[in-house]
Amino acid sequence: xxxxxxxxxxxxxxxxxxxxxxxxxxxxxxxxxxxxxxxxxxxxxxxxxxxxxxxxxxxxxxxxxxxxxxxxxxxxxxxxxxxxxxxxxxxxxxxxxxxxxxxxxxxxxxxxxxxxxxxxxxxxxxxxxxxxxxxxxxxxxxxxxxxxxxxxxxxxxxxxxxxxxxxxxxxxxxxxxxxxxxxxxxxxxxxxxxxxxxxxxxxxxxxxxxxxxxxxxxxxxxxxxxxxxxxxxxxxxxxxxxxxxxxxxxxxxxxxxxxxxxxxxxxxxxxxxxxxxxxxxxxxxxxxxxxxxxxxxxxxxxxxxxxxxxxxxxxxxxxxxxxxxxxxxxxxxxxxxxxxxxxxxxxxxxxxxxxxxxxxxxxxxxxxxxxxxxxxxxxxxxxxxxxxxxxxxxxxxxxxxxxxxxxxxxxxxxxxxxxxxxxxxxxxxxxxxxxxxxxxxxxxxxxxxxxxxxxxxxxxxxxxxxxxxxxxxxxxxxxxxxxxxxxxxxxxxxxxxxxxxxxxxxxxxxxxxxxxxxxxxxxxxxxxxxxxxxxxxxxxxxxxxxxxxxxxxxxxxxxxxxxxxxxxxxxxxxxxxxxxxxxxxxxxxxxxxxxxxxxxxxxxxxxxxxxxxxxxxxxxxxxxxxxxxxxxxxxxxxxxxxxxxxxxx
Amino acid sequence: xxxxxxxxxxxxxxxxxxxxxxxxxxxxxxxxxxxxxxxxxxxxxxxxxxxxxxxxxxxxxxxxxxxxxxxxxxxxxxxxxxxxxxxxxxxxxxxxxxxxxxxxxxxxxxxxxxxxxxxxxxxxxxxxxxxxxxxxxxxxxxxxxxxxxxxxxxxxxxxxxxxxxxxxxxxxxxxxxxxxxxxxxxxxxxxxxxxxxxxxxxxxxxxxxxxxxxxxxxxxxxxxxxxxxxxxxxxxxxxxxxxxxxxxxxxxxxxxxxxxxxxxxxxxxxxxxxxxxxxxxxxxxxxxxxxxxxxxxxxxxxxxxxxxx
Numbered sequence: 020x021x022x023x024x025x026x027x028x029x030x031x032x033x034x035x036x037x038x039x040x041x042x043x044x045x046x047x048x049x050x051x052x053x054x055x056x057x058x059x060x061x062x063x064x065x066x067x068x069x070x071x072x073x074x075x076x077x078x079x080x081x082x083x084x085x086x087x088x089x090x091x092x093x094x095x096x097x098x099x100x101x102x103x104x105x106x107x108x109x110x111x112x113x114x115x116x117x118x119x120x121x122x123x124x125x126x127x128x129x130x131x132x133x134x135x136x137x138x139x140x141x142x143x144x145x146x147x148x149x150x151x152x153x154x155x156x157x158x159x160x161x162x163x164x165x166x167x168x169x170x171x172x173x174x175x176x177x178x179x180x181x182x183x184x185x186x187x188x189x190x191x192x193x194x195x196x197x198x199x200x201x202x203x204x205x206x207x208x209x210x211x212x213x214x215x216x217x218x219x220x221x222x223x224x225x226x227x228x229x230x231x232x233x234x235x236x237x238x239x240x241x242x243x244x245x246x247x248x249x250x251x252x253x254x255x256x257x258x259x260x261x262x263x264x265x266x267x268x269x270x271x272x273x274x275x276x277x278x279x280x281x282x283x284x285x286x287x288x289x290x291x292x293x294x295x296x297x298x299x300x301x302x303x304x305x306x307x308x309x310x311x312x313x314x315x316x317x318x319x320x321x322x323x324x325x326x327x328x329x330x331x332x333x334x335x336x337x338x339x340x341x342x343x344x345x346x347x348x349x350x351x352x353x354x355x356x357x358x359x360x361x362x363x364x365x366x367x368x369x370x371x372x373x374x375x376x377x378x379x380x381x382x383x384x385x386x387x388x389x390x391x392x393x394x395x396x397x398x399x400x401x402x403x404x405x406x407x408x409x410x411x412x413x414x415x416x417x418x419x420x421x422x423x424x425x426x427x428x429x430x431x432x433x434x435x436x437x438x439x440x441x442x443x444x445x446x447x448x449x450x451x452x453x454x455x456x457x458x459x460x461x462x463x464x465x466x467x468x469x470x471x472x473x474x475x476x477x478x479x480x481x482x483x484x485x486x487x488x489x490x491x492x493x494x495x496x497x498x499x500x501x502x503x504x505x506x507x508x509x510x511x512x513x514x515x516x517x518x519x520x521x522x523x524x525x526x527x528x529x530x531x532x533x534x535x536x537x538x539x540x541x542x543x544x545x546x547x548x549x550x551x552x553x554x555x556x557x558x559x560x561x562x563x564x565x566x567x568x569x570x571x572x573x574x575x576x577x578x579x580x581x582x583x584x585x586x587x588x589x590x591x592x593x594x595x596x597x598x599x600x601x602x603x604x605x606x607x608x609x610x611x612x613x614x615x616x617x618x619x620x621x622x623x624x625x626x627x628x629x630x631x632x633x634x635x636x637x638x639x640x641x642x643x644x645x646x647x648x649x650x651x652x653x654x655x656x657x658x659x660x661x662x663x664x665x666x667x668x
Numbered sequence: 669x670x671x672x673x674x675x676x677x678x679x680x681x682x683x684x685x686x687x688x689x690x691x692x693x694x695x696x697x698x699x700x701x702x703x704x705x706x707x708x709x710x711x712x713x714x715x716x717x718x719x720x721x722x723x724x725x726x727x728x729x730x731x732x733x734x735x736x737x738x739x740x741x742x743x744x745x746x747x748x749x750x751x752x753x754x755x756x757x758x759x760x761x762x763x764x765x766x767x768x769x770x771x772x773x774x775x776x777x778x779x780x781x782x783x784x785x786x787x788x789x790x791x792x793x794x795x796x797x798x799x800x801x802x803x804x805x806x807x808x809x810x811x812x813x814x815x816x817x818x819x820x821x822x823x824x825x826x827x828x829x830x831x832x833x834x835x836x837x838x839x840x841x842x843x844x845x846x847x848x849x850x851x852x853x854x855x856x857x858x859x860x861x862x863x864x865x866x867x868x869x870x871x872x873x874x875x876x877x878x879x880x881x882x883x884x885x886x887x888x889x890x891x892x893x894x895x896x897x898x899x900x901x902x903x904x905x906x907x908x909x910x911x912x913x914x915x916x917x918x919x920x921x922x923x924x925x926x927x928x929x930x931x932x933x934x935x936x937x938x939x940x941x942x943x944x945x946x947x948x949x950x951x952x953x954x955x956x957x958x959x960x961x962x963x964x965x966x967x968x969x970x971x972x973x974x975x976x977x
Contacts, residue, residue, distance in 0.1 A: 380728070380788075382730045382732070383730065393732075397778060400774075400778060401771070401774065402771070402774055402775045402778050403768065403771040403772060403774075403775055408771050408774075412767050412768075412771070415767055415811070415824075416767075416824070419815065419818060419819060419822065419823075419824065420822065422815065422819045422968065422972060423819050423820075423821075423822040423972070425972070426972060428969050431968060431969045431972050432965065432968075432969050434968075435812060435815065435964075435965045435968040435969065436965065438808075438811060438812060438815055438968070439808035439811070439812055439961060439964070439965065440808075441811075442807040442808040442810070442811040442812070443804060443805070443807060443808045445774070445807055446774075446800075446803050446804030446805065446806070446807035446808075447804045449774055449777065449778055449781075449800060449803065449804070450781075450797075450800035450801065450803075450804055453778060453781045453782060453785070453796065453800060456782065457781070457782055457785035457786075457796070458785070461730065461732060461782065461785045461786040461788075462728060462785055462786065462787075462788040463728050463788045526765035526766065526767060526768075526823055526824030526825050527761065527762065527763065527764055527765045527768075527825055528763075528764050528765060528767065528768050529762065529763045529764065532670075532762070532763035532764075533746065533763050533764050533768060533772075536670075536746050536749070536760060536763060537739075537742050537743060537746045537772075537775075538742065540679075540741075540742045540745040540746055540749075541738045541739055541741060541742025541743075541745075542738075542742075544738065544741045544742060544745060544886070545738045545741075545886075548719050548882065548885075548886070551719075552716075552719045552720040552882070553720070555720065555721060555722045555723070555881060555882050556722040557722060557723050557724075557725055558722060558723070558724045558725065559724075559725050559726075559727050560724055560725070560726070560727060561726070561727055562726035562727070562728065562787050562788060562789040562878060563789070564789055564790065569728075569788060569789075571788075573788075573789075573790050574785075574788050574789075574790060574793060575785070575790055575792070575793020575794060575796070575797065579793065579794075579797060580793060580796065580797045581797075582797065583797050583798055583801035583950070583951075584801055584804070586951055587801065587805070587951065587954045
């Protein structure tokens, strides 16, 4: 932590050395990762940094759950810092404020997961939002970026308002501002307070996690930040919200009713399916990745919801399985989404565009970036033996346990719908990432810029390579993560309910064995064919395209690859298109076609516009109070003081 | 541990039979259409011919295109080792379960889809877009069908599921759901037409259009194996009669015979469907696949609420 804070100072003090803060975050990331790895299974550690004000003590606590998320934050920070050593220089993102905000951002995220009191939590939460807002606004000369930043800060503050309300509600009921003070009296609180607080927390955290329909800021804000920052925002910042949701629902307010779990499950299913559908429709690489973050948040929410349902039923073993699935997928998403954002950054740096319809054939000019991106794409598309499949397999097993423990037909139908949603998400994600890798990296270049790209520098490749290795390692050895995750579950569940039930009669998936079998069988098959039929040659020639010369424009575009899905789901996506033709001689000789396709912004028109209109109308009314006269304002303050004094007497 | 002898036996048997089962389906189609079709072993002769020939490769293709066929075949072989055929417990059972089979199918499809985009030819992209659209819509049906069978036992382990198979409402609904899913997965009418190279209609054939020679032979063998794996899966979950409970030679021999008969029967049923239905328009297929998904959902509810136990 000290290293991270030193990074802030160093960035401001050494404006001529833009890489300096990243060396410090690399060190800080490694140190924090070590501490987190050690604390995964150790007893909780507490730290009291003293009181800032009589009501505000800076309390920190590192337990298993916090260590899990701290490990993701610190690990990704270390890899991203290595990448940034090559990505950041004086011409690109070299301003001291970028380095300083980056360090503050990382420190604040670590603080959020370590916080053990309302004050320290909200302080770090706001610091995290503001630091990332600064980074999002880096290219503020562009109107689109300013708008994205405005929507981000507005949504973040609206979400934070819900959190403050929830914490105040709890504080009023328990008379405490520390998490310990909430924990012990929580089971005794009345239902209204508990459910109200949970709902307020859910809205506040869902807004930060980007769950649908509170996601509108995410696909705008994540892509416009510098890529090493996008990686952190998508990879770990949204996870802090998931951590906080777990902390509240599974720890502070536990045990909750089964309904909480179903609410989270429903939210997860909707976010997963719609998130990947929107991702499929995007042509901007980084926006596509941002929408896919919404999808993966949905998958983690499915795991969390499953845990809450199973814990409410008192089924300790299966609940541990569900929590392991949620934590594992959260960590996996950190690895592959970080990797993919870094890859997209490398592509943007080389080709000058993020638009996949202008790319193509990059596997030849950027083989290392392509290889790493392919690993990330296969992992996120849940292809075995990589880590995405391992955690989605575990999530499926958790949902199986949710279904197996009930005979209520309504619950069964809901659970089965969640299974269907997760399966559909997997299938759509496969198409989405075939498209995301195939269109930019395979085939022939679609523009001169794409044809004249060069490979990324060594530091950037190393950063991506580290994350690709993490995807492979987590995929082949899931026990490294799932075993401590179950121990975390043991600390959250009531004493003894996990004992003896750790070995759930689930399915079998041994990734290392499957990978070895797969490789051996492929080699064996190729060798047998060669033994029986001998070696044969290979003739390289131009592909047959019905007798004409191949042009890059003939290749299937990203929009064309997604078109079948766009048509099948047009009720949900409501696409609009505008086609204008100009003719030499109607109707056969077309001179020019102008085509525009987009999705109608359903959420904006149906949900946000009425709310915003209401707010604006209310603000106009409130403005009548503001005359600009200082004396009147003093009178307001005095009146407020009197009212408060009377009320608290 | 994995019983290597049993694994070798099962894989050899499945590799040998996969093209023959394809031949049997073709023969049944020919019979229903009142014509003389190709011989039973024709699919084998085709594959043998391709495996011995040089391949012609697009100049734009990279290593992705060259690695896809062996990976595809390897994934299909691994999947073939994961389903119960002759014995109740599949030879690779210690490594994976029903969901792993679905994952391996996804791996094979992913590799082939990327290879199709790698040649810069437009047919590859067209096939990819359609095949992956079908795949995304089949996936819920496939998993719900498996879940319907798995939920009463709380596990996705094949040996348990096969041992507990019965013919109640849930199993019938799940069988309908998985049968439609298998038709779509094997690219058969009414979803896709395996015998066409007409650009307006092809999906799977579009993805492999650029391949020739040895890689094409590997892909065809892999595709036939995929079909046989799916048929074996259907048979294992819904018609387990005759499967060997232990690995004594007598019961294994009986298991082989029973499996061959059952798989051929289900294959003939597929041929019957294919001969009696028209191929549907591509954008009508989602309705059929949605129907399968709803069947699966009902099967899950019926299976757990009706209570097998």
